Amino acid sequence: MSEQFSSSEQQARLEMVKLGASFFQRGYATGSAGNLSLLLEDGNLLATPTGSCLGELDGDRLSKVTLEGEWISGDKPSKEIAFHRALYLNNPDCKAVVHLHSHYLTALSCLQGLDSENCIRPFTPYVVMRVGDVPVVPYYKPGDQRLADDLAQLAGKYRAFLLANHGPVVVGKSLREAADNTEELEETARLMFTLGDRAIRYLTDSEVAELRSR
Numbered sequence: 001m002s003e004q005f006s007s008s009e010q011q012a013r014l015e016m017v018k019l020g021a022s023f024f025q026r027g028y029a030t031g032s033a034g035n036l037s038l039l040l041e042d043g044n045l046l047a048t049p050t051g052s053c054l055g056e057l058d059g060d061r062l063s064k065v066t067l068e069g070e071w072i073s074g075d076k077p078s079k080e081i082a083f084h085r086a087l088y089l090n091n092p093d094c095k096a097v098v099h100l101h102s103h104y105l106t107a108l109s110c111l112q113g114l115d116s117e118n119c120i121r122p123f124t125p126y127v128v129m130r131v132g133d134v135p136v137v138p139y140y141k142p143g144d145q146r147l148a149d150d151l152a153q154l155a156g157k158y159r160a161f162l163l164a165n166h167g168p169v170v171v172g173k174s175l176r177e178a179a180d181n182t183e184e185l186e187e188t189a190r191l192m193f194t195l196g197d198r199a200i201r202y203l204t205d206s207e208v209a210e211l212r213s214r
Contacts, residue, residue: 010173013059016046018181023100024055028186033101034167037073037084038175039094043067047084049075070181079143086148087171096175098182101167104189109136109162119162120188122203127188128211130181131160131170160185197210 016036023029037047047063063077084097118133135158140147160170168185172178
């Protein structure tokens with residue numbers, strides 16, 4: 001990296017570039033779809049720029065913005081930074097956000113009749129342990145302020161969300177945690193489509209409660 005950053009910010013930039021490339025190379029992101037962000041030690045946000053490909057991020061050109069939305073440096077941030085900010089401002093445990101248009105979760109987001117309070121009924125323990133319930137946010141066009149408003153209302157209660165006809169949003173205490181949890185959700189959605197209309201042995205309420213007590 002050519003610019004001078006603190007050691008912690010330089011590490012954060014390198015991690016975002018690395019994870020973005022990993023998502024892209026393994027097919028979790030295509031073209032310029034999706035965006036990542038994390039909370040820096042100085043209280044500002046580091047985010048992927050508008051129109052950027054997660055497989056070709058440049059650490060020096062990542063967007064840096066304040067929690068109030070002021071663009072500080074780097075390339076122009078994605079218009080979707082508004083809903084990222086809503087999550088940070090309304091969940092003190094949120095230190096990073098991953099938003100992808102990954103194949104199976106985006107397909108799930110397009111289905112009618114999803115349970116708006118939890119679109120993934122537990123049938124393996126892993127989503128329960130990692131993220132818990134996954135509510136569905138109604139469809140709004142990308143960048144719509146109502147998307148940020150709805151996520152702000154939900155932010156304090158959940159760690160993952162499914163944007164209708166759009167894709168997943170996952171928060172974490174680190175970018176790595178948010179990335180790992182996003183992959184767990186994507187794998188669960190893939191299992192859902194693989195199982196199709198076969199009879200599924202869902203976890204019982206007591207089994208779910210036991211997992212949540214861990």
